[in-house]
Each structure stands twice: as structure tokens, then as C-alpha cells.
Amino acid sequence: MPLPFKRCIVVGASSGMGxxxxxxxxxxxxxxxxxxxxxDELARLKGExxxxxxxxxxxxxxxxxxxxxxxxxxxxxxxxEGLDLMVYAxxxxxxxxxxxxxxxxxxxxxxxxCMGAVAWLNQAAQRFxxxxxxxxxxxxxxxxxxxxxxxxxxxxxxxxxxxxxxxLRNRIARTGASVVTVKPGPVDTPMTKDVAKKPLxxxxxxxxxxxxxxxxxxxxxxxxxxxxxxxxxxxxxxxxFIFRKLNF
Amino acid sequence: MEDVSAVTAPTEAQIDKSAGFxxxxxxxxxxxxxxxxxxxxxxxxWRPSTVxxxxxxxAKARATGRKVGLRxxxxxxxxxxxxxxxxxxxxxxxxxxxxxxxxxxxxxxxxGVTLRQLWQYCVGDGWWPPVVSGTMFVTMGGALGMNYHGxxxxxxxxxxxxxxxxxxxxxxxxxLTCSREVNPDIFHAAIGGFGMLGCFTRIRIQxxxxxxxxxxxYAFSTRNFAEIIREFEARMDRADYLVGWIDCFAxxxxxxxxxxxxxxxxxxxxxxxxxxxxxxxxxxxxxxxLGLLPKSIVWRFLKPFTNNAGMRLVxxxxxWSSATIxxxxxxxxxxxxxxxxxxxxxxxxxxxxxxGFLQFQSFVxxxxxxxxxxxxxxxxxxxxxxxxxxxxxxxKKDSFLMTHxxxxxxFALDFAITARNRQRLHALTRELTDIAxxxxxRFYFAKDSTLDPVSARAYLGEDTIREFARMKRRxxxxxxxxxxxxxxLFAEDLLNT
Ligand SMILES: Cc1cc2nc3c(=O)[nH]c(=O)nc-3n(C[C@H](O)[C@H](O)[C@H](O)COP(=O)(O)OP(=O)(O)OC[C@H]3O[C@@H](n4cnc5c(N)ncnc54)[C@H](O)[C@@H]3O)c2cc1C
Ligand SMILES: NC(=O)c1ccc[n+]([C@@H]2O[C@H](COP(=O)([O-])OP(=O)(O)OC[C@H]3O[C@@H](n4cnc5c(N)ncnc54)[C@H](OP(=O)(O)O)[C@@H]3O)[C@@H](O)[C@H]2O)c1
Numbered sequence: 001m002p003l004p005f006k007r008c009i010v011v012g013a014s015s016g017m018g019x020x021x022x023x024x025x026x027x028x029x030x031x032x033x034x035x036x037x038x039x040d041e042l043a044r045l046k047g048e049x050x051x052x053x054x055x056x057x058x059x060x061x062x063x064x065x066x067x068x069x070x071x072x073x074x075x076x077x078x079x080x081e082g083l084d085l086m087v088y089a090x091x092x093x094x095x096x097x098x099x100x101x102x103x104x105x106x107x108x109x110x111x112x113x114c115m116g117a118v119a120w121l122n123q124a125a126q127r128f129x130x131x132x133x134x135x136x137x138x139x140x141x142x143x144x145x146x147x148x149x150x151x152x153x154x155x156x157x158x159x160x161x162x163x164x165x166x167x168l169r170n171r172i173a174r175t176g177a178s179v180v181t182v183k184p185g186p187v188d189t190p191m192t193k194d195v196a197k198k199p200l201x202x203x204x205x206x207x208x209x210x211x212x213x214x215x216x217x218x219x220x221x222x223x224x225x226x227x228x229x230x231x232x233x234x235x236x237x238x239x240x241f242i243f244r245k246l247n248f
Numbered sequence: 249m250e251d252v253s254a255v256t257a258p259t260e261a262q263i264d265k266s267a268g269f270x271x272x273x274x275x276x277x278x279x280x281x282x283x284x285x286x287x288x289x290x291x292x293x294w295r296p297s298t299v300x301x302x303x304x305x306x307a308k309a310r311a312t313g314r315k316v317g318l319r320x321x322x323x324x325x326x327x328x329x330x331x332x333x334x335x336x337x338x339x340x341x342x343x344x345x346x347x348x349x350x351x352x353x354x355x356x357x358x359x360g361v362t363l364r365q366l367w368q369y370c371v372g373d374g375w376w377p378p379v380v381s382g383t384m385f386v387t388m389g390g391a392l393g394m395n396y397h398g399x400x401x402x403x404x405x406x407x408x409x410x411x412x413x414x415x416x417x418x419x420x421x422x423x424l425t426c427s428r429e430v431n432p433d434i435f436h437a438a439i440g441g442f443g444m445l446g447c448f449t450r451i452r453i454q455x456x457x458x459x460x461x462x463x464x465x466y467a468f469s470t471r472n473f474a475e476i477i478r479e480f481e482a483r484m485d486r487a488d489y490l491v492g493w494i495d496c497f498a499x500x501x502x503x504x505x506x507x508x509x510x511x512x513x514x515x516x517x518x519x520x521x522x523x524x525x526x527x528x529x530x531x532x533x534x535x536x537x538l539g540l541l542p543k544s545i546v547w548r549f550l551k552p553f554t555n556n557a558g559m560r561l562v563x564x565x566x567x568w569s570s571a572t573i574x575x576x577x578x579x580x581x582x583x584x585x586x587x588x589x590x591x592x593x594x595x596x597x598x599x600x601x602x603x604g605f606l607q608f609q610s611f612v613x614x615x616x617x618x619x620x621x622x623x624x625x626x627x628x629x630x631x632x633x634x635x636x637x638x639x640x641x642x643x644k645k646d647s648f649l650m651t652h653x654x655x656x657x658x659f660a661l662d663f664a665i666t667a668r669n670r671q672r673l674h675a676l677t678r679e680l681t682d683i684a685x686x687x688x689x690r691f692y693f694a695k696d697s698t699l700d701p702v703s704a705r706a707y708l709g710e711d712t713i714r715e716f717a718r719m720k721r722r723x724x725x726x727x728x729x730x731x732x733x734x735x736x737l738f739a740e741d742l743l744n745t
Binding site: 033039043046047057058059060061070071072074075077078079081082083123126127130131132 | 264266333
């Protein structure tokens with residue numbers, strides 16, 4: 001089945017899963033607007049996509065520049081003459097020591113993972129809700145399923161995203177639009193290169209493939225790979241008084 | 249902390265973002281659909297109610313570097329009034345009757361006045377629109393934009409033949425009054441100019457005097473194209489309206505079988521009480537079918553039949569009844585009842601949900617019509633996609649630049665779009681287009697969604713397109729008026745792209 005997406009935005013397209021998603025969409029014939037801060041990386045990707053016969057557009061942008069999002073979103077949709085798929089894959093996970101409490105890192109995490117997502121996906125949800133069509137993909141994480149010791153604010157930012165995406169879905173799914181919450185386990189990307197424990201690690205390409213299939217099928221919540229769904233169901237079921245003694 | 253926020257300077261080439269972009273208010277973003285429900289656009293919609301308001305929309309478009317697509321009631325089947333991600337100037341709120349003279353039958357209206365408003369306004373004084381389309385839910389601005397025709401085209405010509413003059417506001421802010429005497433070239437190009445030259449803001453039409461609110465309608469069946477054409481040719485001098493329906497499922501010797509409705513105006517002597525028959529109340533279509541079923545739910549009953557087997561049955565039953573109980577019968581029908589048969593079943597098009605439908609209509613000279621339409625139906629059968637409805641009309645030539653008029657016949661085919669037939673249907677419409685072109689045929693932008701630039705050139709001719717492009721530069725030098733149809737067919741000629 002070819003993907004039903006012709007005009008797409010990928011925020012966080014300069015590396016990792018966003019990049020893999022953009023490449024695959026272009027291979028399937030879609031036009032993709034690449035959004036992230038590093039213009040040189042985006043330009044490189046655009047060149048590679050073009051060399052393979054695909055079409056990408058470059059829109060450098062820092063998602064923390066919230067006030068610029070409305071105009072940029074409109075510029076992109078005007079450029080592509082519409083929008084079928086909106087992927088929010090931007091995210092940060094600053095490494096922190098077990099005893100570190102850095103407000104700077106935490107604010108950055110909330111700004112990129114939460115507020116940036118809200119700025120972009122509000123735009124998409126409003127449009128898709130009125131259009132009665134379109135697909136939103138938000139990349140959350142298994143880390144949002146439980147408050148673990150490792151990355152408190154990162155995990156919290158993904159919980160935020162889960163609830164926010166569910167709300168969007170409840171707002172607009174009845175019109176015909178869809179909202180897909182993606183919850184990957186460890187994926188081999190620059191984000192995780194310094195992370196020690198990476199159980200069930202998969203490549204960004206494999207993740208992208210699963211994510212786009214789920215998007216095409218208008219899935220609501222998808223674990224990547226699927227094994228994480230039963231695993232996280234068990235982990236969520238562990239009572240707090242036990243959980244806090246465990247070493248996750 | 250590592251510097252995760254460092255912003256790399258953008259390389260100059262390869263950046264698509266541009267600094268001078270002006271967003272439009274999100275509040276105006278709307279979904280805009282084609283009548284066939286198979287295409288839609290997201291557009292920033294404005295609905296001004298005055299000429300000043302229209303000027304403001306053009307000014308806004310200029311200030312923000314946007315294109316403007318004009319839209320009436322959106323009753324064009326395809327992309328003629330769609331304009332993706334740009335401004336949609338919707339004229340439906342500009343709907344006042346400016347003046348009416350029941351002595352001369354001359355009416356002056358704003359462009360958003362609907363055909364329904366128009367006939368309801370005048371019929372009580374004994375006047376009927378000189379040309380009406382198959383639905384009354386069109387605006388008269390849209391009617392002029394397409395230069396619509398009716399079942400009396402062979403007699404009355406298109407609506408443009410009855411327009412005395414109009415005002416056209418161009419994107420540059422000019423207000424041009426056009427008639428056959430003043431700006432005659434713009435008059436003949438803007439009517440049928442699919443919203444490319446300017447926005448009609450005032451239209452003066454000569455209405456048609458009628459002595460009775462009723463028509464005398466004679467119905468009979470025909471066995472094939474040769475016969476229906478013979479009947480039309482024999483009747484067109486004395487009939488006021490002629491329309492044919494074709495059962496597209498029939499093959500072999502019965503290919504082209506159908507039914508004809510011929511209508512004539514009644515004279516005052518034939519109507520015992522014209523005062524009454526001319527009242528709007530007595531023109532109105534009833535709210536129920538057979539006095540029982542609310543019309544609004546009828547489409548739900550038709551839905552189960554909207555597939556090949558069901559439609560074969562419906563067409564067969566319709567032919568059978570018109571060839572037996574309904575054959576060679578004369579009845580009296582109100583003007584509205586005869587003209588707006590399709591409006592009788594509200595939302596009938598919903599039977600084509602969710603993928604929608606398209607209409608393919610070609611206009612071919614009388615000499616080649618039989619052969620052309622026969623080949624078209626055969627092509628449909630070969631492709632395994634049979635139109636659920638076929639409508640047949642007689643036309644004549646007219647003097648409008650981008651006209652679809654021919655001295656001959658048109659055949660309109662309604663195709664259901666399904667999840668599986670999209671590609672094949674596309675190939676089929678190409679084939680139907682080629683068959684019509686070989687027969688010297690023309691096409692109609694109001695119905696079109698499948699034509700390509702080469703076919704459009706082939707039937708319009710280089711000279712016509714050059715002349716229209718000249719007019720476009722004169723009225724809209726910046727190519728601001730824009731629709732998806734114009735882009736599909738004339739991007740290079742008209743839109744400065
Ligand atoms: C059920 C049905 C039956 C029909 N039967 C017939 C028929 O029998 N004969 C026939 O000829 N057609 C027929 N039509 C087609 C219809 O008459 C035309 O599509 C008509 O143009 C629709 O008017 P509208 O107000 O909906 O215009 P729209 O579809 O909104 O616009 C039509 C065109 O006019 C332009 N336009 C709109 N307003 C203005 C304005 N103020 N100034 C300048 N340009 C403007 C638009 O840009 C567009 O190109 C039928 C359509 C339907 C749905
Ligand atoms: N990798 C994993 O194991 C894993 C697991 C679960 C969930 N996730 C989530 O998946 C998403 C993608 O992660 P990834 O692994 O692909 O990481 P990645 O390779 O580091 O990519 C992150 C992307 O986000 C962009 N980004 C970061 N900050 C930004 C900002 N301020 N403005 C604009 N763009 C910004 C980056 O682009 P620039 O730097 O060019 O701006 C980059 O394109 C993230 O939300 C992550 O939390 C990852």
C-alpha cells in the first residue's frame with residue numbers, strides 16, 4: 001500500500017527519526033517540508049533527497065520561537081498547497097547525573113518537547129479539524145508511561161505530550177482527522193548515543209517505517225516496536241511502593 | 249551543559265523559507281468543496297456584502313501577495329471555484345436585487361443573487377429567467393462566470409445572450425461597465441471567463457415573459473442515439489425546451505435508449521388561472537414525495553442502489569416506465585418543477601459519498617454526435633465503468649470567447665468515484681476526451697475536472713487562448729485572479745507562472 005500522504009511537515013527533520021521519516025516519505029513521492037534549527041543539515045538532506053528523485057523543502061526554525069510558528073506554518077502550507085501529514089519529531093533529552101537538578105536543561109526540555117509541540121500541533125489540529133482530514137503524528141516515548149528515576153523532566157514532558165495528543169484526538173478525530181501518539185523504546189539516533197542501557201534497540205529507519213504505517217492506518221497509540229506495549233502495561237501495573245525500589 | 253541551542257547560520261542556497269511572508273487570519277481558514285465532493289481546498293474565505301468590501305479583499309490580497317479565487321454557490325462540479333491555500337472571495341452575501349421593472353422585465357442584481365431568488369422575485373409578475381440551469385442553487389455571478397445554458401439552449405442560447413450589461417471590478421481596482429456596445433471584447437470574454445478577468449458586481453438581465461406558470465410537457469421514449477437525434481432535429485423549431493435522458497447501461501441495438509421531455513410555454517388562453525399558476529407557492533416543489541416521504545431523507549433510500557447492479561436496475565426501470573406507462577403522455581408542470589428536477593431530492597449527491605463523483609460532459613457538432621456518443625458509451629463498457637446518469641441536450645453556437653457552445657449536442661455522464669476505480673476512471677475520461685476531440689467537440693469548465701492543457705488548447709485554439717490572455721493582462725495584469733482549474737489548464741497563458 002502506498003502511503004496516503006502527499007504534502008507533509010516534519011519538525012525535527014535534521015536527524016534521527018524525523019530524518020528517517022522525511023526520507024521515507026520522499027521516497028514514496030511526498031513533498032516534505034523539513035523543519036529544525038540546523039539549516040546546513042536540512043540543506044544536506046534536501047540535496048540527498050533531490051538526488052534520489054524526491055522533493056523536500058527547507059525551513060530552518062527553532063521551535064522555541066513560538067510566535068513565529070503561525071506564519072511559518074501558513075507559509076509552508078501555501079508553498080505545498082495544502083497539508084496531509086504533520087509530524088512533530090523534535091525533542092531533546094539532555095543527559096543528567098543521578099544527583100543533577102538543572103533548571104536550564106529542564107526548561108529546555110519542556111520548551112522543545114512540550115511547548116514547541118503545542119505551538120505546531122495547535123496549528124495542525126485547527127486546520128485538520130476544519131478540513132475533516134489530515135494526520136498528526138506526535139513522537140512521545142515509553143518514558144512518559146511512568147515517572148522513573150532517570151530523566152524526570154524528559155519523562156514528564158512525554159506524559160504531557162501523551163495527554164495533549166489524546167486531547168487533540170478527542171477534539172478532532174470525530175471530523176475525520178487523526179492523531180497518532182507514537183511511543184518508541186530506545187532507537188539508535190544521536191539522542192541516545194551516550195545512553196548506556198538500550199534494551200530492544202532498533203534503527204531509526206525501522207522506527208520510521210512502523211510510524212508511517214501506523215499513521216497511514218490512523219492508529220491512535222502505537223508502541224515502537226510493538227513489544228513495548230505489553231512490557232509497559234506490566235510496568236505501569238507495578239505498584240508505586242515497589243516501583244520506587246526498582247532500578248529503572 | 250552542552251550547547252544544545254546553538255543555531256547554525258543558514259546556508260543561502262536551498263532555503264525555502266522567505267522572510268517577507270504575511271500570514272492571513274486563521275479565523276478565515278475554511279474547507280471549500282467542489283460540488284462533486286471529490287476535490288476540496290483549504291482557503292482563507294471572505295464574504296463581503298458591498299463593492300467596497302470586494303475592493304478591500306483585493307487590497308488585502310495585494311498587500312499579502314496572495315491570489316484570489318472567485319466563488320459563487322460552488323455548484324461547479326470540479327475545481328472551477330477552488331483556490332488552495334489562497335483567498336476565496338465568496339460572493340453569496342452580495343445578494344440584493346437592485347432594481348426591477350415588471351413592465352419591461354429588466355432586472356438589475358448583485359452577483360450573489362441566486363437563480364432561486366431571481367425566479368421567485370419575478371414569477372408573480374409573469375417573468376421567468378430566460379435561461380436556467382438544472383439547479384436553482386447557483387448564483388447569477390457564477391452563472392455568468394460559466395455562461396450557463398439550459399434545456400432551451402438551441403432556442404435561447406446561453407445566459408450571456410440575455411445579459412444587457414454588467415459592472416466588473418478588476419483586481420487593480422477598476423470598475424468596468426461592459427455591454428455589447430461598451431467594452432464589447434470584455435463583455436464577450438468575462439461572460440464564460442471562469443472568474444479570470446474580474447468580479448461581476450452588478451448584472452442587468454432581460455427576463456422572459458411568460459403568460460402562465462405552467463408548461464406543457466410531452467414525454468416519450470427513444471430506442472437509440474439515431475432516434476433521439478432524429479426526434480430532437482424534428483422538434484427543435486417548435487419546442488421551447490428539450491432534454492433527453494439516456495440509460496447508459498443498455499448495449500447492442502438498444503445502446504443509447506432513453507427518454508425525451510419536450511416542453512412548451514402555455515398561452516394565456518390555455519391556463520384558466522394564470523394569476524394562481526404564477527404564484528411562487530404554486531411553483532414550489534413539494535416537501536414530500538408522494539405526500540409521504542420527507543424529501544430530505546430520500547437520498548438515504550437511494551444510497552443502497554448506488555452501485556452498478558442497483559443503478560442498472562434504476563435505469564432499466566426508468567426506461568421501462570417511460571416506454572410504457574409514461575410513453576407519449578402530455579402533462580402540465582410548473583416552470584420550477586420542470587426546470588429543477590434535481591433539486592427535488594435535496595442532497596441527492598450524498599448517495600455518492602464518501603468518494604464523490606464526477607461529471608463528464610462533451611459538446612459535439614450535430615453531424616458527429618451519434619458516432620461520438622456511441623463510442624463514448626462503448627468505451628465506458630469496455631472500461632467496466634458505466635455512468636449512472638446520462639443527460640442529453642441540443643445546443644447552438646454563441647459569440648462568447650471561451651464558449652462551450654456548439655451547433656450540436658451535449659452528453660453529460662455522471663460517474664461514481666470509488667476507492668478502487670479512481671485510476672481507471674481517469675484513464676477512461678482521457679479516452680472520452682479524445683473521442684470528443686476527434687468529433688470536433690468542446691468542453692465546459694463548470695463540469696470539468698479531468699481536462700488537460702493540451703486538450704483544452706486543442707478545442708479552444710491558439711488564437712482564442714491568446715486573445716483571452718490579452719484580456720487577462722488588460723484586466724488583471726498581475727495574474728491575481730486564480731483558481732485550481734485555471735492553473736490546471738492555463739497556468740502558462742494566464743497566471744504568470
Ligand atoms: C445539479 C446541477 C445541475 C447543473 N445543471 C446545469 C445546466 O443545466 N446547465 C449549465 O450550464 N450548468 C449546469 N450546472 C453548472 C452550474 O450552472 C455552474 O457551475 C454555475 O457556474 C454554478 O454557479 P455558482 O454560483 O455555484 O458558481 P461557482 O461554481 O461558485 O463558480 C463558477 C465560476 O464563476 C466564477 N465566479 C463566481 N462568482 C463570480 C463573480 N461574481 N464574478 C466573476 N466570476 C465569478 C468562479 O470563479 C468560477 O469560475 C449544474 C450544476 C449542478 C450542481
Ligand atoms: N532515540 C530514542 O531512543 C527515542 C526514544 C523514544 C522517543 N524519542 C523521541 O523521538 C523524537 C526524535 O528523537 P531522535 O531520537 O530522532 O533524536 P535526534 O536525532 O536528536 O533528533 C532530534 C531532532 O529534534 C530537533 N530539535 C531539537 N531541538 C530543537 C529546537 N529547539 N528547534 C527545532 N528542532 C529541534 C533536532 O534538530 P536541530 O538540532 O537541527 O534543531 C533534531 O532534528 C524525540 O521527541 C525523542 O524524544 C527518541
